[in-house]
Amino acid sequence: MELELKNITKKYKDKEAVKNANVTIHTGVTGLLGANGAGKTTVMRMICGVLKPTEGTISFDGLNVEDEMYRDVLGYLPQDFGYYPNFKARDFLLYIAALKGLDKESAKVKCEELLKKVNLSDVANKKISTFSGGMKQRLGIAQALINDPKIIILDEPTAGLDPKERVHFRNMIGELGKNNIVILSTHIVSDVEHIADRILMMKDGEFIYDGEIKDINMDLEEFYLKEFEEA
Amino acid sequence: MTDKDIIRLVKDTYDVNPGVKGRSFIREHTKRKIHLSSIIMMQLKELNPLTIIITICISFMGVLLTFIKNYSSSIWVCSSIMPLAALIITADLGRSKRHQMTELEMVTRFSLRMQKSVRIFIGGMLGLIIHALIIPFLSIKSGIAPCISVLALGCPYLFTSWGCMLITRKYHNTESIYGCTAIAMSAAIIPIMVKTLLSQFNKGLLATIGAVILASLFVAITTEIRKYLQEDRNTTWNLN
Known part of the structure; x- marks a missing residue:
C-alpha cells in the first residue's frame, strides 16, 4: 500500500x-x-x-x-470533533458506522468490539456530554477504526x-x-x-x-x- | 542537466498517476452497497425531535384555526406562525457545523454534500406537509382561494428560511441562532402589516406584488441552497 x-x-x-x-x-x-x-x-x-x-x-x-x-x-480522528447533544457513546459509533456504510449487524458487532478495546463498554449507554476529555478522545479513536x-x-x-x-x-x-x-x-x-x-x-x-x-x-x-x- | 533530464523531470512532476495499482486495488476491494433510502432514514432518525413536535403542533394549530367560525383573520394568524416552522426546520440544517461534526461526516461513504442535500430534502418535505395540510382547510373552511393562501403562507415561510440559511452560512457560531430568531420575528409581523394594508390598497395589486415577492424568494432560496451545498470544500478552517 x-x-x-x-x-x-x-x-x-x-x-x-x-x-x-x-x-x-x-x-x-x-x-x-x-x-x-x-x-x-x-x-x-x-x-x-x-x-x-x-x-x-x-x-x-x-x-x-x-x-x-x-x-x-479511511479512518480519521480530527483534532477537534464534536457530537450531537443527544448521542450516547454507542449511538455515536453506530451513527458513524451507518454513515460509513456498515450494515446493522456488523456495525453492532464492531461497535461492541471497539468499545471494549477503548475501555468504554461500561459507559456505552451514557451521554457523551458527561464524558471526560480522555473518554471523548478514546471514543474518537474508536469511531476512526469502525470501518476497519x-x-x-x-x-x-x-x-x-x-x-x-x-x-x-x-x-x-x-x-x-x-x-x-x-x-x-x-x-x-x-x-x-x-x-x-x-x-x-x-x-x-x-x-x-x-x-x-x-x-x-x-x-x-x-x-x-x-x-x-x-x- | 540535459533536455532529456528536464523532459523526464517535468513528466515525473506533472504526469497523472496511471492508476494501474488503483485498478488492482479496486478489484480487491468490495464496495459496500448502500441505497439512498438508507441515508434518508438515517438523517430522519437524527432529526431533532423538537423539529418534528413543533412541525406537528404548527400544522395542528393551523388546521384548528380554520375551524373557528366567522374568523376572517385565520389566514393571517396561520401566516404569522409559519416563520416559526421555517426557523425550526432551517436551524436543523446547520447541525453538523454547530456540533463540530462536519469533519467526521465528510470522511464517510456519503459526502457531506449528499447528507446536506438529504437534510434539505427532509426540511423541504416538512415545510410542504405543513402547507399541504393548512391550505386545503383554509380553502374549505374559510373560503380563501388556494393561490392567496400560498402567497400568505409561502412568503413568510420562504423569507425566514432564506434569511436563516444566509445567516447560518455566514456566521458559524451558535449565536447565529439569535439572528435567525430576529428574522423569524420580523417575518411574523409582516402578515399583520399586510392585513392592515389590505383595507387601503387594491387587493389585486397586493396579490401581484405578493406573487413577485414569492417568485423572488424562490430564486433567492435556490441560490442559497446551492451556496450551502458548495461550502463543504475548501473552508478556511482554523486559519479564519
Whole structure:
C-alpha cells in the first residue's frame, strides 16, 4: 500500500500553509512532528479529502482521494470533533458506522468490539456530554477504526489522555500499523518515539526531515530540536 | 542537466498517476452497497425531535384555526406562525457545523454534500406537509382561494428560511441562532402589516406584488441552497 502526496501546496488567501510537499507513505506508523502552525493539520485534512489542495495530487494506490471508495478505507480522528447533544457513546459509533456504510449487524458487532478495546463498554449507554476529555478522545479513536480502515489518520490523538491510557493507545496503534498506513500528528516527541517507524518533520509548511526512526542515533527530542534549528 | 533530464523531470512532476495499482486495488476491494433510502432514514432518525413536535403542533394549530367560525383573520394568524416552522426546520440544517461534526461526516461513504442535500430534502418535505395540510382547510373552511393562501403562507415561510440559511452560512457560531430568531420575528409581523394594508390598497395589486415577492424568494432560496451545498470544500478552517 502506498499513499502518495505529489507537489502538494495549500494556500489560504496570502498564507501558504503547505509548500510543495512530496512524500510517499507506506504501511506502518508514520509520525508527523511539528510545532503548532507548522501545517500538520492541513496535511492531514488534505489526505482525508476534507481540504482540497491548491496544487498537486494525493492518491492511495492510484486511487484519488475524492473517490468515495477511498473514503471507504479511511479512518480519521480530527483534532477537534464534536457530537450531537443527544448521542450516547454507542449511538455515536453506530451513527458513524451507518454513515460509513456498515450494515446493522456488523456495525453492532464492531461497535461492541471497539468499545471494549477503548475501555468504554461500561459507559456505552451514557451521554457523551458527561464524558471526560480522555473518554471523548478514546471514543474518537474508536469511531476512526469502525470501518476497519486501511489508512488511519490521527490528528493529535493523545491529547487529553492520561499516562495509562497513553500507553494503551500506543500499543493499539503499534498493532494497527502492522497492516495499515497509520499517520499520526503530534508535537509530543515521546508519543512518536515509541510507536512510529518513520518520522516526518514539518516546519512552516515544509517537510524538513523524512527518515526511519531507527536511523536516528540520538535522543529524538534532541534530534527534533536540532533539525528545527537547522531548518 | 540535459533536455532529456528536464523532459523526464517535468513528466515525473506533472504526469497523472496511471492508476494501474488503483485498478488492482479496486478489484480487491468490495464496495459496500448502500441505497439512498438508507441515508434518508438515517438523517430522519437524527432529526431533532423538537423539529418534528413543533412541525406537528404548527400544522395542528393551523388546521384548528380554520375551524373557528366567522374568523376572517385565520389566514393571517396561520401566516404569522409559519416563520416559526421555517426557523425550526432551517436551524436543523446547520447541525453538523454547530456540533463540530462536519469533519467526521465528510470522511464517510456519503459526502457531506449528499447528507446536506438529504437534510434539505427532509426540511423541504416538512415545510410542504405543513402547507399541504393548512391550505386545503383554509380553502374549505374559510373560503380563501388556494393561490392567496400560498402567497400568505409561502412568503413568510420562504423569507425566514432564506434569511436563516444566509445567516447560518455566514456566521458559524451558535449565536447565529439569535439572528435567525430576529428574522423569524420580523417575518411574523409582516402578515399583520399586510392585513392592515389590505383595507387601503387594491387587493389585486397586493396579490401581484405578493406573487413577485414569492417568485423572488424562490430564486433567492435556490441560490442559497446551492451556496450551502458548495461550502463543504475548501473552508478556511482554523486559519479564519
